[in-house]
Amino acid sequence: MTTAVLRVERLCKSFGGVHAIRDLTFEVQPGEVMGLIGPNGSGKSTTVNSLAGLFPVTSGEILLAGAHIQHLPEPERVELGLARTFQTASVFPEFTVRQQITLGCEPTLKSPPLSSIFGIGRHQGEVEAIEARVQDLLEVTGLAAVADDAVGTISSAQQRFLMIATALASEPKIVLLDEPAAGLVSHERKTLSELIKSIRDRGIAVLVIEHHMALIMEVCDRIVVLNFGSKIADGTPAEIRSSQAVIDAYLGESV
Numbered sequence: 735m736t737t738a739v740l741r742v743e744r745l746c747k748s749f750g751g752v753h754a755i756r757d758l759t760f761e762v763q764p765g766e767v768m769g770l771i772g773p774n775g776s777g778k779s780t781t782v783n784s785l786a787g788l789f790p791v792t793s794g795e796i797l798l799a800g801a802h803i804q805h806l807p808e809p810e811r812v813e814l815g816l817a818r819t820f821q822t823a824s825v826f827p828e829f830t831v832r833q834q835i836t837l838g839c840e841p842t843l844k845s846p847p848l849s850s851i852f853g854i855g856r857h858q859g860e861v862e863a864i865e866a867r868v869q870d871l872l873e874v875t876g877l878a879a880v881a882d883d884a885v886g887t888i889s890s891a892q893q894r895f896l897m898i899a900t901a902l903a904s905e906p907k908i909v910l911l912d913e914p915a916a917g918l919v920s921h922e923r924k925t926l927s928e929l930i931k932s933i934r935d936r937g938i939a940v941l942v943i944e945h946h947m948a949l950i951m952e953v954c955d956r957i958v959v960l961n962f963g964s965k966i967a968d969g970t971p972a973e974i975r976s977s978q979a980v981i982d983a984y985l986g987e988s989v
């Protein structure tokens with residue numbers, strides 16, 4: 735039996751009297767794309783933020799490739815193979831696209847912090863490997879043409895792809911994508927769905943939060959549905975589409 739890349743067990747997170755996540759259990763298998771959907775306020779972002787270590791959980795367990803991570807700070811989770819993107823682009827506008835992705839490689843380096851950008855104290859053996867990794871990510875995310883442009887000058891869609899490239903630079907076992915399609919137009923969403931599939935084809939698991947149902951139904955192998963912080967369904971896109979509980983809580987008759 736393969737070990738799940740991510741296992742969430744009986745997770746609870748409360749903010750004062752607000753129970754944002756209640757007793758949530760699910761698994762993501764290696765190389766699987768899992769969608770996390772639900773109405774506004776159902777607990778999706780709280781789940782991703784809890785997994786990434788943005789704040790402590792109230793109770794429950796989080797296992798990354800079989801190891802408990804719920805007590806670890808965010809940077810250690812990244813080093814162990816859990817990467818994420820944010821709903822809003824959080825980048826350094828004065829850096830070039832290439833530098834921004836290079837910075838994403840830092841958690842995997844033996845050299846001192848920021849040596850990948852400033853070139854001081856770098857292990858020579860790492861230099862070529864990093865450059866090759868960054869070039870590969872520029873190409874896979876469609877950013878090669880703007881590699882040497884300042885981050886602040888590229889389009890908002892390109893900034894979204896840059897966030898994914900930066901997350902992938904840490905060579906994760908799983909990447910958490912928080913509303914990656916927000917603000918994208920149709921042809922950009924198509925590029926995004928191809929990118930998500932190519933991430934899976936590299937053996938990296940993906941957990942994606944998204945309100946754009948056509949994208950979710952197309953790219954996901956499995957979908958977990960939340961409502962009021964609790965899981966109300968877990969199944970294939972076809973199963974989710976026909977679940978009466980999901981239709982009642984979230985989808986309506988629209989898909």
Ligand SMILES: Nc1ncnc2c1ncn2[C@@H]1O[C@H](COP(=O)(O)OP(=O)(O)OP(=O)(O)O)[C@@H](O)[C@H]1O
Nearest residue numbers: 749752753754772773774775776777778779780781
């Ligand atoms: N930092 C916080 N402090 C207090 N309450 C919070 C906090 N973050 C989230 N909540 C509450 O937790 C619940 C779940 O919110 P969350 O943002 O996780 O939902 P969501 O499914 O991601 O919603 P959306 O689709 O609108 O992004 C909501 O009731 C929200 O008001």
